Amino acid sequence: xxxxxQTPRYLIKTRGQQVTLSCSPISGHRSVSWYQQxxxxxxxxxxxxxxxxxxxKGNFPGRFSGRQFSNSRSEMNVSTLELGDSALYLCxxxxxxxxxxxxxFGQGTRLxxx
Amino acid sequence: xxxxKQNSPSLSVxxxxxxxxxxxxxxxxxxxxxxxxxxxxxxxxFLISISSIxxxxxxxxxxxxxxxxxxxxxxxxxxSQPGDSAVYFCAARPARNSGGSNYKLTFGKGTLLTVNP
Numbered sequence: 001x002x003x004x005x006q007t008p009r010y011l012i013k014t015r016g017q018q019v020t021l022s023c024s025p026i027s028g029h030r031s032v033s034w035y036q037q038x039x040x041x042x043x044x045x046x047x048x049x050x051x052x053x054x055x056x057k058g059n060f061p062g063r064f065s066g067r068q069f070s071n072s073r074s075e076m077n078v079s080t081l082e083l084g085d086s087a088l089y090l091c092x093x094x095x096x097x098x099x100x101x102x103x104x105f106g107q108g109t110r111l112x113x114x
Numbered sequence: 115x116x117x118x119k120q121n122s123p124s125l126s127v128x129x130x131x132x133x134x135x136x137x138x139x140x141x142x143x144x145x146x147x148x149x150x151x152x153x154x155x156x157x158x159x160f161l162i163s164i165s166s167i168x169x170x171x172x173x174x175x176x177x178x179x180x181x182x183x184x185x186x187x188x189x190x191x192x193x194s195q196p197g198d199s200a201v202y203f204c205a206a207r208p209a210r211n212s213g214g215s216n217y218k219l220t221f222g223k224g225t226l227l228t229v230n231p
Contacts, residue, residue, distance in 0.1 A: 006157075035221075040123075042120075042221045043158070043221040048218060056218050090158070102163060104160070105150075105158045107156055108157050
C-alpha cells in the first residue's frame with residue numbers, strides 16, 4: 001500500500017510569488033490535513049479537508065488556502081509569499097480525520113522563500 | 115496559546131539506559147494522545163498512543179503513561195538505542211463528541227532525543 005506522497009520535495013520561490021503544493025493520501029483515506037513545521041514551533045495546523053470540504057482551519061492568514069479533489073488528492077496554495085513562509089509543509093492522511101487513532105504523514109515539501 | 119507543551123527541547127541519554135520524554139497539556143477536552151517520531155528530511159511516523167480511559171500503554175520498548183489529573187503524559191523508551199535518536203512530538207485530539215475548531219490533532223514543539231553509543 002503506497003504511503004502519503006507529497007510533491008515537490010523541495011521548492012525555492014521569491015517573495016511575492018505564489019506556490020502550490022500537492023498531497024496524495026493513502027488509498028481509501030478521505031481526510032487530508034496540512035501542517036507547517038518551522039524550527040522551534042513544532043507542527044502548526046493549517047487546515048483539514050474531508051470529502052472535498054474544508055472541515056477545520058488553523059490560525060493562518062488568508063494567503064494560505066487549499067482544496068481537495070474527488071479522488072482525495074489535496075493541494076495547498078500560498079499567495080504573496082513572505083520570507084517567514086519558509087518551512088517544511090507536511091500533509092497527513094487518515095480515514096476519518098480527527099476521529100482517527102493516527103494520521104500518516106508524507107515526507108513533506110521544503111519551501112524556501114528568498 | 116500552547117495547548118500541548120514539551121518543555122524540554124532536547125534530551126541526551128546513553129545507549130541501554132531509559133529515555134523519558136515529557137508532555138503537558140492544558141485543554142481538558144483532549145481525550146486521546148499520540149507520540150510521533152521524526153527523522154530529518156522525513157515526515158513524522160506514528161509511534162504509540164493512549165486513550166484517556168487508560169493510564170498506561172505499552173508496545174515493546176515504548177511505554178506511554180498518562181496522568182489525567184496532572185494533565186501530563188510521558189513516553190518511556192527502554193532500553194534506548196542509537197536508532198531512537200530523532201525528534202519526538204506529542205500530540206492530542208479532543209473527544210469524538212466535540213466539534214468545531216478543536217477537531218484536530220494539536221502538536222507540541224518536539225523534543226530532540228540523542229542516544230549516545
